[in-house]
Amino acid sequence: MVHQYKNNGYNIVLDVNSGAVHVVDDVVYDVIPFMEKGEPDENIVSSLKEKYGIEEIEEAVSDCRELKEAGFLFTEDNYKPSIEAFKKRPTVVKALCLHIAHDCNLACRYCFAEEGEYHGRRALMSFEVGKQALDFLIANSGNRRNLEVDFFGGEPLMNWQVVKDLVEYGRSQEKLHDKNFRFTLTTNGVLLNDEIMEFCNKEMANVVLSIDGRKEVNDKMRPFRNGSGSYDLIVPKFKKFADSRNQEKYYVRGTFTHENLDFAEDVLHLADMGFKQVSVEPVVASPEEEYAIREEDIARICEEYDKLAAEMVKREREGRGFTFFHFMIDLTGGPCVYKRLSGCGSGTEYLAVTPWGDFYPCHQFVGEEEFLMGNVFDGIKREDIQEEFKGCNVYAKDKCRDCFARFYCSGGCAANSYKFHGSINDAYDIGCELQRKRVECAIMIKAALAEESEE
Incomplete structure (x- = not known):
């Protein structure tokens, strides 16, 4: 999966599954959609030759193929097959x-x-x-x-x-x-x-x-x-x-x-x-x-x-x-795979505690009695809630599966999902739109400053 966008004069290509980011020229930017669809080289040249020279197009195709072979473009999703485990x-x-x-x-x-x-x-x-x-x-x-x-x-x-x-x-x-x-x-x-x-x-x-x-x-x-x-x-x-x-x-x-x-x-x-x-x-x-x-x-x-x-x-x-x-975005290291897939760990690794000692999945669930998990004196009594939150991940949410930002927001906030849709496995739509924009801006900033550093 590839996400392309233009921001503040930069042509940016994000290879979603590898996390690789490419700042490209206009030719490569226009070639990539054809290659992602699996179009033959002659179709790509035919479609773009009115806009660019044939040699430019062929060079762009060659560059993209090299990136693919190196594992930086059009990569497969290696996480999805392991989601049950x-x-x-x-x-x-x-x-x-x-x-x-x-x-x-x-x-x-x-x-x-x-x-x-x-x-x-x-x-x-x-x-x-x-x-x-x-x-x-x-x-x-x-x-x-x-x-x-x-x-x-x-x-x-x-x-x-x-x-x-x-x-x-x-x-x-x-x-x-x-x-x-x-x-x-x-x-x-x-x-x-x-x-x-x-x-x-x-x-x-x-x-x-x-x-x-x-x-x-x-x-x-x-x-x-x-x-x-x-x-x-x-x-x-x-x-x-x-x-x-x-x-x-x-x-x-x-x-x-x-x-x-x-x-x-x-x-x-x-x-x-x-x-x-x-x-x-x-x-x-x-x-x-x-x-x-x-x-x-x-x-x-x-x-x-x-x-x-x-x-x-x-x-x-x-x-x-x-x-x-x-x-803030880390393009070289970033969070571990678990965090990329499931986010903050609410309800499993992270709990909120009320003044009288009750446990809830996070501070935004406090007061929602159906999410009362136990207390500090008796421990966790509602292990079913823990299991429900453990299953909350980017592949459990239909809105996340084809979203380019899924490994950066990790599926968004479970509490917001619950408040707007009554389920922790949905997503707050306005929040998703804004998160996608923030990811694009964050990558652009990295690109701009990296370019200056190289110069």
């Missing part, structure tokens, strides 16, 4: 999302967690519940040494002492069990102070700082409960925090909606303030919400991604580049 693979738990606080001090309009309540009640996780969760992770991680724990909410800093106590407990267990904890934290920044920053710089491998971009955008979507905006309070803290981490191992993370389809301006606003690690993602919301992304928004959003990609290339060349999370 893949579904039966043994798995261990390697990551937990601890809902340290089902409460929040902001009232974000698009919050899927209902200001931290998650369809339930406000609560803070006790140390005992968190300790039991870490013990469960250690006991169910098999031979895996590196374990991940994300402190999530609501707003985790509303339960800060328990966060610190759990980190201390986790560190005390590392040598005893030959494990290494990678702790992360997501915060809205309202309660950030110097003591918290110092602790995080010592103990947190990554920190996500929530902000939507420009002041007017952020304050409209991320107000306090009294309606006042949060921008002026959090920006100085976030700047200080990012600098204290040497502009590494963090993200300022925002959400764009139907109401700010010019979101590239929000990304650039954050970059212009000095943030080097930026993520601004499309909201996922029910169609009846006024801020929800709609089908008619897709073309505009794709234009914004193109605009942003071109500006990022320009800034990188000028020595003032920054990282945009959704344009």
